[in-house]
Amino acid sequence: MNGSAAPRPHKRLGEGDHGKTLAAMVRAACPEVSWAKARELCRTGRVRVDGETVFDGAQRLATGSTVEVDQTAPRRACPVLDPTRIVFNDGGLVVVDKPAGLDVVSADARTQPDSLTNRLALTLRSPRAGATEPFPLYHLDKALTGLVAFATDRQARRTLARQFREQTPVRRFSVLVWGQATAGRIDRPLHTDSSGRLHVWRGEGQPPRQVRSATTFVRVEATLNGATLLVCESHGLRRDQLQLHLAFAGTPVVGERRYGVPALEPAQAQIAAQQSRPMIHAAFLALSHPRHNRLIHVTAPPPPTFTSTVAALRNAERRS
Missing domain, CATH: 3.30.2350.10 (Pseudouridine synthase)
Incomplete structure (x- = not known):
């Protein structure tokens, strides 16, 4: 008798699966599973993505990721x-x-x-x-x-x-954008339409009732192959402010698909296809300590997914 455990259902994301949710890929790996069961398997810690347990069935995945399902694993x-x-x-x-x-x-x-x-x-x-x-x-x-x-x-x-x-604390973000960005200040109000979607107000006609001021300061860190690495600063950041302001400036954020995707060269398009999220990282925070009021600075380096994308664009630049 063979005592080895039965293989666990798994699914590797192909090109056509990019951006699908974890729950959808659980159903792809286990066709007999309902949507409710797929979400429960995620929520109870019985699904892994590239070897790591992921609890959120709504998380969107990138091409090349491997989803593994173990329905008999203990609930976590x-x-x-x-x-x-x-x-x-x-x-x-x-x-x-x-x-x-x-x-x-x-x-x-x-x-x-x-x-x-x-x-x-x-x-x-x-x-x-x-x-x-x-x-x-x-x-x-x-x-x-x-x-x-x-x-x-x-x-x-x-x-x-x-x-x-x-709005006294300072927050800085490492941001990777398509196109050749320039340093400066983007001072454009944001507003929400009746469906809840955010927009940049372009200053034409009567201002919308829900318009809110928003300012982003942009510094160029590095120029890459058809892309730019930026440091963006804001004192009072609003939801999706960086994505909206940078798209308005003609340099949309790499990995952000809601506010327009530019035409890309083949090498850039290949890199873009591998992105499952916007390349924005909150890297710096300065604020006053709540006890003694001294100014403190906190930093965090970008994650490997961010740095590897920057490296891929640099390598594409050398090959071109």
């Missing part, structure tokens, strides 16, 4: 945060380097318990007097990576929330 709860992702922890302020594919706050804790806030709460679990559940001081889109600041007690929450209301 939401994981704690990898301690190495806590880059600052002092005086009621915690700064975390968020990975891609993880919400800062879960939209529905019952059906999708995994979030950066929940992971951090499980990791800290402090009996200290005055401690509270971690409170995120701003939002970072699920697909993006980088620094997110949390207040972990009531005093720090009041002090830090005031700083962000007054």
Whole structure:
């Protein structure tokens, strides 16, 4: 009798699968599984992507990823945060380097318990007097990576929330865009239409009722093959501000498909096809410490997916 375990269903994403959700690929690997069951398998930690357990069935995947399903594996709860992702922890302020594919706050804790806030709460679990559940001081889109600041007690929450209301903290982002970007300032208001979609207001006609001011400062870090590596700064960042402002400037973010995709050369198109998320990384945060009010600076290097994309564009430049 052969005692080896039966092979687990798995599926490698081909060109036509790029951008599909994890739940969809679970169903591709296990055709007998319903949508509800596919999402449950993800939520309970029985699905791996390239060897790593992923809890979010809505996460979109890139060409070349391999999804493995183990329906007999033990159910797993939401994981704690990898301690190495806590880059600052002092005086009621915690700064975390968020990975891609993880919400800062879960939209529905019952059906999708995994979030950066929940992971951090499980990791800290402090009996200290005055401690509270971690409170995120701003939002970072699920697909993006980088620094997110949390207040972990009531005093720090009041002090830090005031700083962000007054827009005194400085946030800088490493951003990879298509085209030849130039340094400068993009000062264009944003507004939301009736369907909830965001737009840049171009200053024509009567301003929309929901228009909000937005300013992005742009510095060129490196010029690549048909692309530019930028450092973007904002004191009061609004949702999708970088994507909208940079697309408005004619240099859309690499990996961002909602606000226009430019015509690309074959080498660039090949690199673009491998991107499953926008190449934006929150790399720098400066703010006043909530206890002693001294200015602190926190940094986080871009993840391997970001640096490898930059390297691929540099290599394409050498070959051309």
